[in-house]
Amino acid sequence: MKIGVLGIQGDIQEHLRMIERLGHEVIWVKRPEQLEKISGLIMPGGESTTMIKLMKRFEVWEPLYQMLQNGFPVYGTCAGLVLLAYEIENYPDQDSLKALPVRVERNGYGRQVDSFEVELEIPAIGANSFNAVFIRAPIIVDWDKSVEVLSIYKNAPVLVRYGNILASSFHPELTDDVRIHRYFIDEVIKE
Numbered sequence: 752m753k754i755g756v757l758g759i760q761g762d763i764q765e766h767l768r769m770i771e772r773l774g775h776e777v778i779w780v781k782r783p784e785q786l787e788k789i790s791g792l793i794m795p796g797g798e799s800t801t802m803i804k805l806m807k808r809f810e811v812w813e814p815l816y817q818m819l820q821n822g823f824p825v826y827g828t829c830a831g832l833v834l835l836a837y838e839i840e841n842y843p844d845q846d847s848l849k850a851l852p853v854r855v856e857r858n859g860y861g862r863q864v865d866s867f868e869v870e871l872e873i874p875a876i877g878a879n880s881f882n883a884v885f886i887r888a889p890i891i892v893d894w895d896k897s898v899e900v901l902s903i904y905k906n907a908p909v910l911v912r913y914g915n916i917l918a919s920s921f922h923p924e925l926t927d928d929v930r931i932h933r934y935f936i937d938e939v940i941k942e
């Protein structure tokens with residue numbers, strides 16, 4: 752199975768390394784035709800506004816939008832979550848792929864200096880304590896009840912699943928813990 756990492760902007764290498772560690776072939780996705788070769792895609796953290804611009808310029812925005820509607824598996828971390836959300840509260844004009852029925856507040860946990868780490872409980876992956884790194888992370892301020900909440904921090908979901916979509920406001924790729932990536936491949940993609 753080949754897994755793609757959207758390789759346009761953000762912390763791409765860290766995700767590539769996680770997939771390789773799990774023993775899967777990984778493709779650094781920059782062009783629309785590469786989307787046809789993969790079973791699922793990871794959208795890394797970075798700067799969502801820049802990512803939108805470049806995804807449109809590289810012509811991956813529109814095909815990915817269509818694929819998401821048809822059930823293609825995507826895991827978005829941090830900026831990747833912002834790109835998937837139905838609504839962005841404090842930037843209402845910002846475009847999104849509108850695949851995940853949540854409303855997010857960009858940078859809701861504060862600025863770069865307010866970055867932090869917490870230990871999360873994530874029963875779906877058997878984790879009593881998962882080290883989660885938040886960097887200028889979005890807060891999920893509202894969500895449809897059909898969204899499966901896999902982990903909560905201070906009353907807000909921080910890891911969610913919605914059918915073919917997995918999204919986290921934090922960055923598991925910045926730790927050594929591959930369990931969320933494994934969950935994406937074994938549970939979300941293979942279902």
Ligand code: GLN
Nearest residue numbers: 796797798799829830887
């Ligand atoms: N603040 C960024 C954005 O909204 C996301 C930050 C990140 O991905 N670490 O695009």
